[in-house]
Amino acid sequence: MKNNLSIYNTLTRKKEKFEPINPPFVGMYVCGPTVYGDAHLGHARPAITFDLLFRYLKYLEYKVRYVRNITDVGHLVNDADEGEDKIAKKAKLEHIEPMEIVQKYTNSYHRNMTQLNALPPSIEPHASAHIIEQEAMAKKILKNGFAYEVNGSLYFDVEKYSKTNNYGKLSGRKIEDLQTNTRELAGQSEKKNPFDFALWKKADPEHIMRWPSEWSEGFPGWHLECSVMSTKYLGNKFDIHGGGLDLQFPHHECEIAQSKAANGEDSVKYWMHNNLITIEGQKMSKSLGNFITLDEMFSGKNDLLEQAYSPMTVRFFILQAHYRSTLDFSNKALQASEKGMQRLMKGLETLKKIKPSGETSVDIKALKEKSFKALNDDLNTPILIAHLFDGIKMINQIQSGDETINKEDLESLTSFYNLVVFDILGLKPENKTENSDTKFEEAINLLLNIRLEAKKNKDFATSDKIRDELNKIGIIVKDKKDGYEWEMK
RNA sequence: GGUCGCGUGGCCGAGUGGCUUAGGCAACGGUCUGCAAAACCGUGUACAGCGGUUCGAAUCCGCUCGCGACCUCCA
Numbered sequence: 001m002k003n004n005l006s007i008y009n010t011l012t013r014k015k016e017k018f019e020p021i022n023p024p025f026v027g028m029y030v031c032g033p034t035v036y037g038d039a040h041l042g043h044a045r046p047a048i049t050f051d052l053l054f055r056y057l058k059y060l061e062y063k064v065r066y067v068r069n070i071t072d073v074g075h076l077v078n079d080a081d082e083g084e085d086k087i088a089k090k091a092k093l094e095h096i097e098p099m100e101i102v103q104k105y106t107n108s109y110h111r112n113m114t115q116l117n118a119l120p121p122s123i124e125p126h127a128s129a130h131i132i133e134q135e136a137m138a139k140k141i142l143k144n145g146f147a148y149e150v151n152g153s154l155y156f157d158v159e160k161y162s163k164t165n166n167y168g169k170l171s172g173r174k175i176e177d178l179q180t181n182t183r184e185l186a187g188q189s190e191k192k193n194p195f196d197f198a199l200w201k202k203a204d205p206e207h208i209m210r211w212p213s214e215w216s217e218g219f220p221g222w223h224l225e226c227s228v229m230s231t232k233y234l235g236n237k238f239d240i241h242g243g244g245l246d247l248q249f250p251h252h253e254c255e256i257a258q259s260k261a262a263n264g265e266d267s268v269k270y271w272m273h274n275n276l277i278t279i280e281g282q283k284m285s286k287s288l289g290n291f292i293t294l295d296e297m298f299s300g301k302n303d304l305l306e307q308a309y310s311p312m313t314v315r316f317f318i319l320q321a322h323y324r325s326t327l328d329f330s331n332k333a334l335q336a337s338e339k340g341m342q343r344l345m346k347g348l349e350t351l352k353k354i355k356p357s358g359e360t361s362v363d364i365k366a367l368k369e370k371s372f373k374a375l376n377d378d379l380n381t382p383i384l385i386a387h388l389f390d391g392i393k394m395i396n397q398i399q400s401g402d403e404t405i406n407k408e409d410l411e412s413l414t415s416f417y418n419l420v421v422f423d424i425l426g427l428k429p430e431n432k433t434e435n436s437d438t439k440f441e442e443a444i445n446l447l448l449n450i451r452l453e454a455k456k457n458k459d460f461a462t463s464d465k466i467r468d469e470l471n472k473i474g475i476i477v478k479d480k481k482d483g484y485e486w487e488m489k
Numbered sequence: 490g491g492u493c494g495c496g497u498g499g500c501c502g503a504g505u506g507g508c509u510u511a512g513g514c515a516a517c518g519g520u521c522u523g524c525a526a527a528a529c530c531g532u533g534u535a536c537a538g539c540g541g542u543u544c545g546a547a548u549c550c551g552c553u554c555g556c557g558a559c560c561u562c563c564a
Contacts, residue, residue, distance in 0.1 A: 031564070039564095046564050086562070171559075177491055178560075195560095222562080244564030249492095251563090274564070275494095281556065285563050320513070321502060326495080326557075333501045336514035340501095343513080346528080374503095382503050386512035396529060460523060467525085478527045485527080 003060050004376045007053075007240075008324060010248065010271040011170055015378050020239050021269060026062040027238030028054065029230040029268075031247055032124070034071040035105035036090045039112045040291035041314070041329060042244070042277050042284050048315055048426075049274045049323040050242045051118040052379060055424050067233045068121040069226060070109075072102040072128045073209060073219055085219065088208040098209050102128075112294040115311040117426045123233050127225035131211045134220040134228050137262050138199040146261035150190045152202035152216025158195050161257055170256055170271060171249035197254050199224055223254035231259060231267055241268040245275050246283070277318075279304070279329045292329070306331040309338065312430050316341040319381040319425055344385075345429050347392030348417055350399050356407040362394045364409050368416050381425065388420065444475065448484050451477075 005018040020026045030050045033043055050066070057064045072087065091098040113120070127134075138154055141147045146161050147154050161167055162175045178195045198221035203210040210217050230238065236259075243252065252271065259267040276283050284291045292302050300308030309317075317337035321327040367387060374383035391413070397403040405413065421427050447466055454462040467477045474489040 033564075034562080042564050044564085049564095172492065173560080174492085246559070246563055249559055250561090276558075276564070278557075283558070283563090287561090287563055317501090325502080328501075330501075332514075336501055338514090340513045350528095380503080382512075386503070389512055393530090400529070402530090455523080458523070464524075471526090476526075479522070479525085480527085481521090 003062075004372075005056070005060065006376060006378055007270055007272060008378045009269075010273050011268075016270065018270070020062065021237055024061065024063050026057050026064045026240070027234035028057070028064060028066045028240040028242065029226070029234055029238065030066070030068045030121070030241075031226060031243035031251070032068040032070050033105075033109055034086065035102050035109060036086045037105060037286060038293040038295060039105075039109045040284065040286070040293045041297060042291060043109070044112075044116055044294060044314060045277055045318055045323070045327070046242065046244050046274045047113055047118045048116060048318045049379070050272075051116075051426055052319070052381065052424070053240070053242070053272075054119060054121075055426055056375060056379070059419070059424055065123065065234060066119075066121040067123045067125065067230065069229050070102075070106055070124060070126045071222075071225065072099075072106070072126050073131075073222075073225065085207065085209055091208060099128075102126075108295070115294070115298065116315050117311065117428055119426070125229045125233065127220070127229070128209075130225060130228055130232070131220060133232055134224045135200070135213050137224060137228050137258065138220070139214075140262040141199060141258060144261055144264075146257075147199055148192065149215055152218065153190060153198060154200035154215055154221075155191050155196045156199055156221075156254070156257065156261070157192065158197070158257070159193055161261055165257065165260055167257055168253060170253050173249060173253070195250075197221060197223060197250065199258075223251055223258060226251070227255045227258040227262070227267070230255075231263065236263045236265060236267055237269070238267060240270045240272060242272040242274070245273045246285075248273055274323045275326045277327050277329055281328065284329065304331075307335075309334045310430050312427055313338040313341060315427060316344075319427075320385055322378075322380055322382055324378070340389075341427070344388060344392060344421070344427075347395050348421065348429075351395050351414055351417060354395065354398055354405065354410060356410045357404045358406060359404050360406045360409045361403045362398065362405060362409075364405075364413050364416075367391050367394070368412075371416075371420060375420075375424070384420070384425075388417075391417070444470075444486060448477065448486065452484065 003018065006015045007018050008014070009016045028050070030046060033039060050068075054064060054066045073085065087098045087101055091101050110120075138147065141156065142149070142154060146157050148157055149155075158167055158175070158178075168174055168178070175195075179193070200213060200215050200220055201218045202216035203218040207219070209219055211219060230241065241252070241255075256266065256268070278284060279290050279292075282288065282290060292304055294314070296302035296305065297309050297314055298311060313334060317334055318327065320337055320340070367390065371384050371387045374380040374387060377383070394403060395413075398405050447470070451463045451466040454460070454466070470477055470486070476487050476489055478485045478487075
């Protein structure tokens with residue numbers, strides 16, 4: 001398969017043809033979660049977006065190394081001297097070890113990702129396991145003259161860096177603007193400029209997570225881990241760096257500066273940012289407290305939710321919007337996605353039943369071509385899905401006899417849908433009744449067979465009673481031509 | 490305040506100069522059914538407002554209004 005993929009590069013603000021630095025190898029780094037709380041809907045977006053990219057690149061026969069970090073050192077609450085890290089703060093709150101918190105939420109993150117059918121990354125490095133490398137990079141930056149030490153803390157000298165480099169090129173910021181616009185925070189007197197950022201931070205006495213270094217006992221600055229772990233596993237120059245739009249500044253800008261200051265060259269060829277999920281038009285985030293965790297989504301246990309939404313509904317919902325657009329959460333929107341995905345999956349069931357005939361009256365080739373064209377256009381999944389629905393209509397028309405398809409085209413269509421829906425989009429059928437036991441199923445079937453008898457005898461009072469009573473319990477009965485189907489509500 | 494982005498039919502959500510009636514959901518009509526549900530088929534003609542450029546703009550430019558993101562941890 002020929003690669004015609006274009007992706008939008010935040011660095012150039014343009015769609016660019018994707019050309020790996022060392023084909024057939026592709027290096028991809030994505031900012032992962034800070035594991036101090038349950039993953040929420042917002043975390044699902046980059047996970048699914050870059051899972052899609054991972055899957056598609058593999059389909060294009062690239063050898064992809066996908067690195068996604070676990071931030072378990074904890075970011076500073078603020079840059080002030082009193083700053084304590086988030087992991088430590090939460091640990092005190094719950095009176096357990098920081099690493100216990102880390103383990104707990106890493107586990108739940110992994111569980112959620114599996115539910116969303118997001119493939120595990122090739123490497124999932126922990127920041128806490130790369131303290132030595134972070135110190136080494138900090139040392140390198142210091143040696144190259146782009147950092148300074150104050151009271152055991154090490155800061156990146158943005159002003160000096162920007163004399164020979166373009167600090168702000170990713171986010172479109174100018175250093176003069178930063179000078180006038182950076183908000184004043186308490187206790188920043190250590191830094192030469194408010195926009196300087198920590199490479200190493202001396203730990204306060206109450207700070208639990210700490211490591212020795214030549215500057216002080218402390219912890220690495222929060223931007224450093226990504227610079228370190230991306231270049232460690234992907235090389236000083238690699239292809240794709242992804243993450244949420246909210247990380248563009250300062251996090252990714254700082255990463256660019258650190259890597260350049262340490263290694264003398266830009267490390268990333270394509271920067272990609274997924275947009276945010278909003279709720280009532282506002283960003284969903286931990287700090288705003290308006291988030292819905294993935295566990296809540298899947299169970300329906302949140303006041304904002306009218307019902308539970310399955311992992312695949314959530315995945316489909318996210319794929320129905322382009323990754324660079326904001327996506328607004330609402331029950332109506334999720335319910336629409338749920339129905340839409342059912343339509344898609346039912347179409348695929350119909351596809352399995354189709355009998356080929358001599359002639360093909362539908363244009364399979366055009367469907368495939370426009371579908372891949374959409375995917376190649378910066379992963380335009382909403383367009384792709386629209387085309388898939390066009391194909392579903394085609395499938396239904398073949399099934400009803402209004403169109404026909406020959407054996408060869410039927411095989412082609414089937415393999416196309418399997419490839420795109422399951423392998424690339426990463427959707428999978430969900431069985432609603434999977435948690436019910438067989439005896440229960442047999443009992444329901446018994447009841448429905450009695451109903452079938454009653455219908456045959458035109459005893460509609462009985463047949464309707466069985467249907468209505470089952471409905472009340474939450475079992476939906478659907479009549480078919482030659483029998484019935486039922487499902488749990 | 491600075492920088493950036495958005496405003497599409499009842500809802501979600503694509504599209505970026507001239508046929509896309511995008512697509513999904515909902516609604517309505519039909520087929521099917523003992524009735525219903527489900528399923529399938531069909532229908533609706535939108536682009537914040539004002540002005541400009543153009544033979545022609547939802548799409549380009551300007552202004553106005555509204556909303557949001559980043560500038561502080563965040564996916």
